[in-house]
Amino acid sequence: MNAREFYQTIGQIDDDLVLAAGEQPIRKKRFAAGQWALAAAACLCLVLGGAWVYFFNAPVVWNEGPVGAVSNSKLMIPAGSTSRELSEMELAGYYQIDPLPNVLGDDLRQVHTGAALYVDGGGTVVHDFNQIRYESADGNRAVTAALSRISSTAPAADGARASCIHGNSVVLTQDGSIPGYLLLEARWERHGTTVCLSAEGLDKGEFTAIVRQLIGG
Amino acid sequence: MTDAEIVALYWKRSEEAIAHTMGKYGRYLMKLAVNILRLRQEAEECVNDTYLSAWNQLPPDRPEKLLPYLGRIARCLALNRYDYLTAQKRSAEFTLQLSELEECLSASDSAERQYESAELAAAISAFLRGLDEEPRNLFIRRYWYSDSIRQLAERYGMGESKVKSQLFRIRGRLREYLNKEGFAL
Structure with a gap:
């Protein structure tokens, strides 16, 4: 048999096979190089845009409600424990945060409040609630940063919605229950440390700028 | 109009049968003939001869x-026409298709067994049914419809080199299959 005869024989294959091959196939779209480049560029824009919104421009959500006033931590110090004052570097190391800046915003300067850990007889830390306070020169504006790793803090209200600031989940609350006096609060967790930032005499824009400053480093 | 209705017109010896055949299958037959002959004028003659042949064979x-x-009539007529044109060194594309098919055949001409071509066609059909849909259709488009490599690449959205390599593999498998089935071609 030669190729010509073989070709003729192929002509006698079953009709259904011939008909099936005659139907238009579902075309696999082939992308030209330019189309691939466009698709890649579109994906990149999407990722960068998403990242930008996520880290820098995500809208903040404010919850309404009472701001949990920072309690007098000394009331919660376990009896029989002893305190140890922390240096600024030790404080940052213990809470696994960057050293807190001396100035927040334009004129909120750190007020020396001291920072201490309380340990039991075996040297185990039993209380670590610490507050660092910033005040303006005239005393009308203040921000307090409360830090804790093991001491319990007042939880955020049930159903509170979180904002995303620099990739961190932050619960922002405003309390306008006192006429003419706005209390603001931001809570977030990082590296196992709960941070509760509260403010008096600041507007929301100033406050969120400070939150961004502290979270963003 | 359905195929059965067109066939019925042929059986009634109504010339409308030709018109309906041209309307429904004219483009397809022309493409098939052009694929083999590559010359439009020759292909047109081949297609007209196909209508005449159909008129003569329907009935019985x-x-x-x-x-x-x-399609079978058109292929047969085109093949005969191709033989004439080959003498004039035309249709290099179809010559290439035939040389590809030689890969499926034995180098020896001394086949011990003679086959009915229908028996061999049935074996080829069985082999094709064992293939996945895409390679099966690729083979049929190449060796039944006589599509060029470029046409196949466009039709199936793949590169020409991929079409060639796929066809090469299918021909190799077909040869093995036919040998295994006892067809010493």
Whole structure:
């Protein structure tokens, strides 16, 4: 048999096979190089845009409600424990945060409040609630940063919605229950440390700028 | 109009049968003939001869599907025309297709067994049914419809080199299959 005869024989294959091959196939779209480049560029824009919104421009959500006033931590110090004052570097190391800046915003300067850990007889830390306070020169504006790793803090209200600031989940609350006096609060967790930032005499824009400053480093 | 209705017109000896055949399958037959002959004028003659042949064979034939039936007539006529044109060194593309098919055949001409071509065609059909849909259709488009490599690449959205390599593998498998089935070609 030669190729010509073989070709003729192929002509006698079953009709259904011939008909099936005659139907238009579902075309696999082939992308030209330019189309691939466009698709890649579109994906990149999407990722960068998403990242930008996520880290820098995500809208903040404010919850309404009472701001949990920072309690007098000394009331919660376990009896029989002893305190140890922390240096600024030790404080940052213990809470696994960057050293807190001396100035927040334009004129909120750190007020020396001291920072201490309380340990039991075996040297185990039993209380670590610490507050660092910033005040303006005239005393009308203040921000307090409360830090804790093991001491319990007042939880955020049930159903509170979180904002995303620099990739961190932050619960922002405003309390306008006192006429003419706005209390603001931001809570977030990082590296196992709960941070509760509260403010008096600041507007929301100033406050969120400070939150961004502290979270963003 | 359905194939059965067109066939019925042939059986009534109504010339409308030709008109309906041209309307429904004219483009397909033309493409098939052009694929083999590569010359439009020759292909047109081949297609006209196909209509005439169908007119003469219906009746007694009564095919269920006209596409493969007319296609077989057109292929046969085109092949005969190709033989004439080959003497004039034309249709290099179809010559290439035939040389590809030689890969499926034995180098020896001394086949011990003679086959009915229908028996061999049935074996080829069985082999094709064992293939996945895409390679099966690729083979049929190449060696039944006589599509060029470029046409196949466009049709199936793949590169020409991929088409060639796929066809090469299928031909190799077909040769093995036919040998295994006892067809010493």
